[in-house]
Structure formats: structure tokens, C-alpha cells
Amino acid sequence: MTADAAATIAAGGPPSERDRKSSEQGRVPALEARGITKRCPGALANDAVDLTLWKGEVHALLGENGAGKTTLMSILYGMRQPDAGEIWREGRPVTLRSPSDAIALGIGMVHQHFMLIPHFSVTENILLGAEITGRFGLLDTRRARAEVLALSRHHGLDVDPDARVADLPVGVQQRVEILKALYRKAEVLILDEPTAVLTPQEVADLFVVLRALKAQGVAIALISHKLKEVRAVADRITVMRAGRVVERTSPDEVDERRLAAMMVGRDVLLTVEKAPADPGEEILRVEQLCVSGGLDLPAVNVTLTVRAGEILGIAGVQGNGQTELVEALTGLRRPASGRVSLRGRDVTHASPRTLIDTGLSHIPEDRQRHGLVASYSVADNMVLSTWARPPFAHHGVRDERAVHERAASLVKAYDVRPPSTDAAVASLSGGNQQKVVLARELDRQVTLLVASQPTRGLDVGSIETVHRAIVDARDRGAAVLLVSAELDEILALSDRVAVMFRGAIVATLDAREATRERLGLLMAGGQATP
Numbered sequence: 236m237t238a239d240a241a242a243t244i245a246a247g248g249p250p251s252e253r254d255r256k257s258s259e260q261g262r263v264p265a266l267e268a269r270g271i272t273k274r275c276p277g278a279l280a281n282d283a284v285d286l287t288l289w290k291g292e293v294h295a296l297l298g299e300n301g302a303g304k305t306t307l308m309s310i311l312y313g314m315r316q317p318d319a320g321e322i323w324r325e326g327r328p329v330t331l332r333s334p335s336d337a338i339a340l341g342i343g344m345v346h347q348h349f350m351l352i353p354h355f356s357v358t359e360n361i362l363l364g365a366e367i368t369g370r371f372g373l374l375d376t377r378r379a380r381a382e383v384l385a386l387s388r389h390h391g392l393d394v395d396p397d398a399r400v401a402d403l404p405v406g407v408q409q410r411v412e413i414l415k416a417l418y419r420k421a422e423v424l425i426l427d428e429p430t431a432v433l434t435p436q437e438v439a440d441l442f443v444v445l446r447a448l449k450a451q452g453v454a455i456a457l458i459s460h461k462l463k464e465v466r467a468v469a470d471r472i473t474v475m476r477a478g479r480v481v482e483r484t485s486p487d488e489v490d491e492r493r494l495a496a497m498m499v500g501r502d503v504l505l506t507v508e509k510a511p512a513d514p515g516e517e518i519l520r521v522e523q524l525c526v527s528g529g530l531d532l533p534a535v536n537v538t539l540t541v542r543a544g545e546i547l548g549i550a551g552v553q554g555n556g557q558t559e560l561v562e563a564l565t566g567l568r569r570p571a572s573g574r575v576s577l578r579g580r581d582v583t584h585a586s587p588r589t590l591i592d593t594g595l596s597h598i599p600e601d602r603q604r605h606g607l608v609a610s611y612s613v614a615d616n617m618v619l620s621t622w623a624r625p626p627f628a629h630h631g632v633r634d635e636r637a638v639h640e641r642a643a644s645l646v647k648a649y650d651v652r653p654p655s656t657d658a659a660v661a662s663l664s665g666g667n668q669q670k671v672v673l674a675r676e677l678d679r680q681v682t683l684l685v686a687s688q689p690t691r692g693l694d695v696g697s698i699e700t701v702h703r704a705i706v707d708a709r710d711r712g713a714a715v716l717l718v719s720a721e722l723d724e725i726l727a728l729s730d731r732v733a734v735m736f737r738g739a740i741v742a743t744l745d746a747r748e749a750t751r752e753r754l755g756l757l758m759a760g761g762q763a764t765p
């Protein structure tokens with residue numbers, strides 16, 4: 236086994252110091268992928284990938300969008316089957332036909348989109364599919380509740396077993412997902428971009444949990460695009476590019492810049508270069524816009540303005556009304572009262588179509604729901620709002636050549652991979668889907684750009700492209716409203732920063748006065764300091 240492991244590692248690159256030491260000590264890996272290959276239409280998603288997970292380590296999987304990380308993790312969790320290669324669990328080859336096989340072997344996974352039932356309690360969610368029954372097959376809820384409580388105490392995962400999942404913040408819901416895996420006796424835990432939807436405090440809390448699990452011997456595989464976090468929590472790092480493992484390293488061997496370059500195969504600017512703003516006429520005026528929130532959401536009441544040639548960043552912890560505000564501004568939600576004007580024209584109740592015709596571009600927070608038609612091709616998505624007009628149609632007849640020529644040039648300009656205009660958008664990785672939205676929205680005369688979480692799920696190289704594109708739109712005279720839960724993004728791009736808390740804008744600062752600390756305090760409901 237030890238020699239095999241060493242051979243496996245050698246096949247995909249040099250073994251790291253730790254691999255070597257552990258092999259020498261005769262330890263058996265918790266989980267191993269050996270030569271995993273997975274072909275997808277138009278892409279080799281995994282190409283002879285080797286990965287070794289040791290007990291008691293956090294192993295980060297990094298890679299540019301479309302590198303094959305999710306595919307590999309889905310295979311290790313039995314959701315997809317490889318075309319070639321083997322999976323070994325504690326020194327034995329195993330076959331994973333489904334997630335139930337993986338769970339039975341002590342492998343758990345927490346997906347990016349949680350799989351919990353919102354109206355069930357924490358205990359009910361954890362038990363689902365693994366119910367404890369007493370005599371006569373009846374559910375033993377008291378015992379189940381006690382076990383959930385004991386498990387959460389044992390692992391330091393603080394949750395109320397009786398709370399309704401829908402009432403819990405995202406970070407706590409994630410704890411429920413982790414507990415669900417641990418309840419099924421997971422010794423290997425796969426986490427797919429676990430910090431993408433968390434607030435900075437929730438990220439810190441999660442890392443405390445991960446370190447505790449590690450100390451108890453759990454092997455943790457973690458997909459992430461956030462290099463700072465990877466360096467903070469990982470013991471080892473495997474970097475993938477175009478389906479292959481390209482580097483194996485550890486946080487003490489590399490800095491962020493080097494990691495970024497490993498991921499995308501070139502140097503990446505981790506900061507955006509931009510000239511000071513030169514704001515022109517007022518483009519967007521929002522006056523006491525009231526939008527009613529959902530069941531558990533705050534009502535929104537906002538007043539703001541954005542001028543041509545400036546970026547107004549809206550900072551805030553997610554769930555403070557940003558989504559409702561953006562939906563009201565882009566015609567997706569009816570405001571209850573107030574007024575919105577675009578270049579002086581009242582557009583308070585305008586339809587998305589009218590808004591697009593007035594010069595609105597929108598990068599939506601949820602690209603699957605509001606940005607793309609997944610079953611349509613890349614080309615069709617690129618012309619989603621313009622296909623019935625010249626140059627893409629004449630007298631009601633679509634000009635296929637014009638559509639494909641435009642789509643091909645956008646695919647090239649935004650580096651969409653694979654570079655096909657015919658591929659269904661559903662087959663692209665998340666980051667590449669985002670590039671399609673971005674290309675379409677910026678490829679027209681933009682008066683107002685509303686960009687909501689524009690780089691969520693994107694790799695550092697793509698973030699650089701998106702940030703550049705947003706600053707370029709500003710420099711061409713667009714007014715930009717940027718909504719982001721990422722403080723780094725707000726600080727990097729904004730000329731002014733407004734902080735949203737409980738549905739209201741609690742402060743607006745010049746970007747030069749906005750520091751992480753100051754914004755963090757305001758985002759948590761603190762007072763602005765002079």
C-alpha cells in the first residue's frame with residue numbers, strides 16, 4: 236500500500252514532503268483518487284487525476300473555472316462515475332455507484348447549494364433517510380434529538396436541534412449539513428466552495444469547526460477560489476488546470492500571487508488599476524424606494540444616486556435587502572412606493588424590456604434564474620435580449636451568421652471555455668456561465684450597469700477580467716451600481732461606498748475613507764465614526 240501510494244503520487248507529480256513522510260510512516264490514506272478520468276461532451280473534465288487525502292488534514296483543491304474540481308469531487312462522492320481510474324478508501328479499492336455507497340463508506344459531502352428541507356427542524360433534517368426507529372418501527376424522536384445534541388456538542392457545532400432550518404442564518408444551515416454528514420459517520424468530508432455564501436464571521440466560525448474536525452482525524456477536502464482562506468486553513472493544496480493536476484503544494488511554500496499564477500498559468504494582478512472617477516451627469520436617482528421583503532426579510536427603504544462615470548458600491552452582509560433593491564431597480568420586483576428615475580425618466584414600474592431599451596445592463600446575483608437559459612446554446616444566450624433586432628434579425632428573420640459571428644467574437648474576448656458557441660450553457664462550469672452573462676450585458680451601450688455579486692464563484696483570472704470590464708464600463712461613461720458581499724471587491728472597485736443594513740442605507744462614504752474595519756462595523760449595525 237505504501238509503495239502504491241508513492242507510485243500514485245509520483246504518476247501525477249512529485250510527492251510533497253508530507254506525502255513522503257506519511258508514506259514512510261506506513262499510514263494508509265483516508266481516500267485516494269487514482270488516475271481518475273472523466274470525459275464530457277467537448278471536454279476532458281478529469282484527465283488521469285490522482286489525489287490523496289490523509290486523516291486529519293484539510294486538503295484544498297484549487298483551480299480555474301472549468302478545471303474539473305467539482306467533477307472530481309462528484310466522483311469521490313459517487314454522484315458521477317469515472318470513465319477510468321480507481322477510488323481507494325483506507326487502502327482498499329471501492330466502487331461508488333451512488334452517494335449512498337459513499338455515505339456507507341464514511342464519505343460525506345456538503346454541496347454549494349444546501350440540500351436541506353427549509354420547513355423541517357434541524358433534527359428532522361439530520362435524520363432524514365437515517366431515521367432512528369424504536370419498537371414497532373416508530374420514530375424515536377427523543378433519542379434522535381439527544382443524539383443530535385450530543386453530536387453537535389462533541390464537534391463544537393453549535394445548533395438548536397429544534398430550530399426550523401428556514402429560520403437559521405446560512406452559516407448555521409451549513410453546520411446542519413456538516414452535522415448531517417457526521418451523523419452518518421463521515422470520516423471524509425468534501426466541501427464544495429463552503430465559504431462562497433458566508434459572512435466573514437461565519438467563515439471564521441467554520442474554520443474553527445474544520446480545525447476541530449481535523450484534530451479528531453476527519454479528512455477534509457475543500458474546493459475554494461479564495462486564496463487567502465485556502466492559505467489560512469489548508470495543510471496541503473492541489474492545483475488543477477484543464478482537467479489535470481498541475482501542482483501540489485502547501486501554504487508555507489507559496490504566497491497568494493504564486494497560487495494565483497499556478498491556477499491560471501499566468502501572472503494575475505490581484506488589484507485593479509483604475510484612474511480616479513470623473514463623475515458626470517446624474518444617471519440613477521432612487522427616492523425613498525420601498526420594497527416589501529419576503530417572510531423573514533427586512534422591508535427596504537432606500538434613497539441613492541449614481542452619476543455617469545462612477546461606481547457606487549453597496550456593501551452589506553447578504554440578506555439586508557440588497558437582493559430586493561436590485562430586483563426593484565431591474566424590473567424583477569414591484570416596488571411598494573417611492574420613485575426610480577433613469578436619466579430623468581421615471582422608470583419606477585418599468586418592465587425589464589423597457590429598462591434594457593433605456594440602457595440598463597444587469598449582471599444578476601442568480602445567473603441560473605435571471606441571467607441565462609441553461610438549455611439554450613452559448614450563442615442564443617449571448618443575444619437573449621437582442622436576437623429579434625438588427626443586426627441579428629431582419630424583417631423578423633433571424634440572421635444565424637450574424638448571431639454566430641457576434642457570439643464567437645464575445646467568446647474570444649471573454650475567454651469562455653470551451654470556446655464553443657453551440658454548447659448548451661448548462662454544460663459550462665459556473666465561472667464560464669458567468670462570463671457569458673457578462674459578455675452579453677457589456678456588449679452594448681451601457682447607461683446604467685447593475686452588477687450584483689458579479690464575481691461569485693469565479694477564479695482569480697476571471698475576477699481580474701470582470702473587474703477590468705466593470706472599470707472600463709465606468710470609464711466609458713456608465714453609471715455603475717455594484718452590490719457585493721465581498722469587502723475586497725467593494726474596496727477595489729468603488730468610488731463611493733454605501734452600506735446597507737436591515738433594508739436601509741446607513742452610511743455613504745467616499746472610497747478613500749472606506750476601510751475594511753469601518754465598513755465591517757457599519758455592516759454589523761454599528762455607528763459611523765467620523
Ligand SMILES: Nc1ncnc2c1ncn2[C@@H]1O[C@H](COP(=O)(O)OP(=O)(O)OP(=O)(O)O)[C@@H](O)[C@H]1O
Pocket residue numbers: 275276278279280298299300301302303304305306307652653662663664665666667692
Ligand atoms: N455534464 C456535463 N456536460 C458537459 N460538460 C461538462 C459536464 N460537466 C462538466 N463539464 C465540463 O467539464 C469541465 C470541468 O467542469 P467542473 O464543473 O468540474 O469545473 P470546476 O473546476 O468545478 O469549475 P468552477 O470553478 O467554474 O465550478 C468544464 O469544461 C465543463 O464544461
